[in-house]
Amino acid sequence: MKGILWVGIILLGLGPLVLGGYPLRLAGEAVAWAMGATSLAFLYRTTGLVSLGHAAFFGGGAYVAALLTREDPAYYFLALPLALFWGVASAVALGWLGLRSHGIYFLMLTLAFAQLIYVLAKQGFPGITGGDDGLTGIPRPPGLEGQAAYYLAGLGLLLGVLALYQAFLTSPLGLVLDALRLNERRLEALGWDVRRYKLLAFALSGALAALGGVWLAGQRGFVHPHDLAWTTSGQLLVMAVVGGIRPVYAGTLGAVVLILLEATLSAYTNLWNLFLGIFLMVAALLRLRRSKGAEHVPSGA
């Protein structure tokens, strides 16, 4: 049974290669968004934190790639580590400021940070970031210029990330984080430095989001301030939740579903946001119903 499932997934992954053209381009975008959404799902899964500011890491990674590689595609060797550094460094700085807060306050903190980066890119330094227009003419890494090659490389990268994610969950570190999400106070009472583990998870999440951003920049060939705006954070969050947020594949599934939905619906109607809105409300209610069901499980087990 499981073998058939895997064959099906591999066929789905290779399908766009056969179709080519527009479907292949969509699939390329889906890979990038899947990395971003997975980073949010990872953060929630390991710490229970909800961020509404991942656009800062995602879009930030895209801008780093754009700024460095526009002159010469060879600079991808520099852009990739720098983008990852941006994700880690900004997440650590933000987490250092705000990891004592949680719930709605953490959400707003991340939102404020992302909007700060957004307005700086949009109005603050138009000479560097291209202001309202963003930056165009971003090349792909050498050797991956073709859409098919780029997509395959991205797919491999994504699968590698997911494999690492899976390995992380079963590692001793992953088990500590699992315990952290389940009962933070108890873990702290046992002598673990909870804040440091949260910071670590947040930094890893930021790095993964930045990687997704780099991939998006190469895929599309341009970056736009919109990539840093809070609607992008919202979109990533929506993808993670739609995919079910807990499973390792949640971000990927959510990204694929949402991108397919948008592509299909916007072919028929320009009210895509209306459907997205209804979709979100239904998803939220379904989540609530499920968590209500879970409340009946006796605690302390």
Added chain:
Amino acid sequence: MEFYALVVLNGLAYAALLFLLASGLSLVYGVGRVLHLAHGGFFMLGGYLGYTLYQRLGEFWWALLLVPFLAVVVGLGAERLVRLVYGPDRALEQVLFTFGLAFVIADLTRLLWGAQVLGVPAPPQLNRPLILGSFFYPLYPLFLIGVGAAVALGLWALLRFTPFGVQVRAAAGRPSMAEALGVPTKTVLQRTYLLGVALAALGGFLGAPRIALAPGLDFTMLILSLIVVVVGGLGSVAGALYGALLVGLADSLGQAFFPRFSLALVFLAMLFVLAYRPEGLTGGRR
């Protein structure tokens, strides 16, 4: 000197609009523990409804009177929906749900009113300058400041002296205890929500002569009102007032002196308030 007076007055007028929007957002959070991300949608909806009323009736003041009532009618429906996600420790679901609602409102207004930029002129009585010697200033922003002050006073009196105010404060402070003492928290919440929606819509229409109506206005205003309530302290009307004054004046001064970084400064302020005083500057007092 006159230049500074102009900047401050503009800031105060902006603060009045922000307060109308943020006070409702803060109250709904205080009572229902839900961050109502669709609040900016009602601001925009108020503006568009007022625009249509103004076109039909040809009279600013009638439109001003009717906008809150129409908004409450829409709000009744929305409250039915938002009611499903009230409660603490549901941040993720609440964000998704109200974010979704905001998208629905945004697209429906675009469907009904189109995507072009619309505006409402200030009423003729206020569409002239105030002249004090050599100092000129339009009357309409002064009127906005007056409305803001009146609403602030009215809300204070409502919460301080009426039975409804007592119930709101009880439901916000200790919901389960309030319920045990017979406070109908569900009804209180509904009324708070409708009050917030009416104020937001009022703000949207009053702002229409100064801020053009266009798609995207809802999210712009939502973000600003989030800064306001966070800086002032979520759940408190006084906090919303301080926050609105701070953001309004900071924006006005920023626009005047360093337009490129004014918004960035406001977000930086929000970031540090959240990091060091998560309960807002008024700090946890109710």
